[in-house]
Amino acid sequence: MPYTASQLLAMTQQELDDLFSKSPAGEIPNGEADGTAIIAPGTSFNSTIASIIEIFGWKGKTFNAAKGTLTNRILPLGVNAIVAEVYKGESWYDNKECIVLDYSKTSIVAKHIRDEIRQIAPGTYLGIVFWDKERTIHFSLQFGNNSRP
Structure with a gap:
């Protein structure tokens, strides 16, 4: 079943935790994905916060599967910055396989950040952000035609 950002x-x-836990890691993605920050799940503020973040901050990620890297697209113009290593590994959330987005060796700004993603539908990934080992927020990545609701 495809999932939209909405x-x-x-x-x-x-529901997000359950979806992440039941989903397979999937293949390491390649190319540009639109991102949606999921900051306050289950509240009426969630969509508003996600829109503000998209306008002024984080737009998504661009993956290079062959090199095992990604860059985040940030700021209103979508500047490629903040590099991470990308590889499959064990999730800090549930010890199952996931795709790890590891900033510890590639970014001074984000060295405490580790993202984990799993494929929830073709072209759509659900992620969890960790600060050190503490879980913080969810996010989604949508590739190609699944980009927006």
Whole structure:
């Protein structure tokens, strides 16, 4: 079942956690993905916060599967910055396989950040952000035609 950003923004924390946990890692993606920050799941503020972040901050990620890297697209113009290593590994959330987006060796700004993603539908990934080992927020990545609701 495909998921839109709007559907994911409407989910509760528990629904997002369950979806992440039941989903396979999938293949390491390649190319440009639109991102949606899911900051306050289950609240009426979630969509508003996601829109503000998209306008002024984080737009998404661009993956290079062959090199095992990505860059984040940030700022209003979508500047490529903040590099991460990308590889499959064990999730800090549930010890199952996931795709790890590891900033610890590639970024001074984000060295405490580790993202984990799993494929929830073709072209769509759900992620969890960790600060050190503490889970913070969810986000989604949509590639190609699945970019927007």
